[in-house]
Amino acid sequence: MNEALKKWREDTPGCAARVHLNNAGAGLMPQAVLHAMTGHLEREALLGAYESADEAQPQVENAYEDLARLVGARRRNMAIVENATVAFFQALSAFDFNPGDVIVTTRNDYVSNQLAYLSLAKRRGVVVKRAADSPGGGADPQSVRELLRAPRVRLLAVTWVPTNSGLIQPVEALGAIADEAGVPYLVDACQAVGEIPVDVARLRCDFLSATARKFLRGPRGLGFLAVSDRALARGDFPLYIDMRGANWRTADTFEPKPDASRFENWEFAYSHVLGLGEAVRYALVVGVETGGGRARMLAARVREKLRELPGMRVLDRGKELAAIVTVQVAGREPEELVMLLRQRGINTSASLRAYAVIDMDEKKAAAALRISPHYYNTEEEIEQVVEALRPLGSASVA
């Protein structure tokens, strides 16, 4: 084992006990993240929650600064909220959709995002248009270009890496197309951040939402939104702005905060924010390119090995693939496989049809086992999951 890998594993208490291949669910937190969080919780208990938050203000500011650096933004552009879905919805709610307005999206956008578009269709008469896919998989930039030409397109919304497959959408090319068309661009980077380098300037996005807990290895229960200067200057603010996001000036007027905090909510998990700060610094030290490259290499190895096993169908499509492997095992329900692997100390997860109906129906898959390695996993652990699956697939074929 090389020195870097050894250190990453020593820094990660969970590596001792489990083979953790569920980073697309939640990555294992490094010790520094855990310490920052438990330390703050203790101070909350001893000093009081509001008092300890005041005391932690410099560290909270550092968390914002480092988070901004991670995505190529400035402190003023960063909003921290409860989770990635809230971040995405806060951004979506900044648009006043009228009946007949169009949202252009993809066939692989995240389930909750799709549900929100459908809710807007039902409640506000919004028209949802999904770009066609390229033959190799992923949204076809030409199709997006054509859809954006239609009148009344108010938004292009794209999930960078979907929850249920290794597909990587061409988010940079799509950003250039949106910019050219003058259409606001919202990117869901939940499965990308911490694995794929993010630079909001290159993406030319108005908003980018993500979570702390997946490939970034921060805590559960925290998400964030990068809000562009363009969106701030336009005066965008969330529909249900609260007392953190705005000042109530007179009985009938309010003023949104000048920076991205207008997208935040009053109640705040400071222990989580401090944990997020540590996770970001850890990712910057490892290097997102280095860590993500290794995670994708391990995922490619899983796919290669599973393809050789009887009864296995690897479902990931796309020119370039992220560190998410989805496989259908003949005659087995993925939930059953997750439990069998868990009994052997291996963490994976199940991707159900309802998480991505368009993609799963196209692949004729009712559900899939999802295996998502990260840079701290070893080649031996990849062997372990493959060997654990080998008899499960062949048993159903025999």
Ligand SMILES: Cc1ncc(COP(=O)(O)O)c(C=O)c1O
């Ligand atoms: C692509 C994608 N977007 C958004 C989310 C939602 O994140 P959260 O659970 O933090 O709201 C997920 C969660 O799995 C996801 O995979």
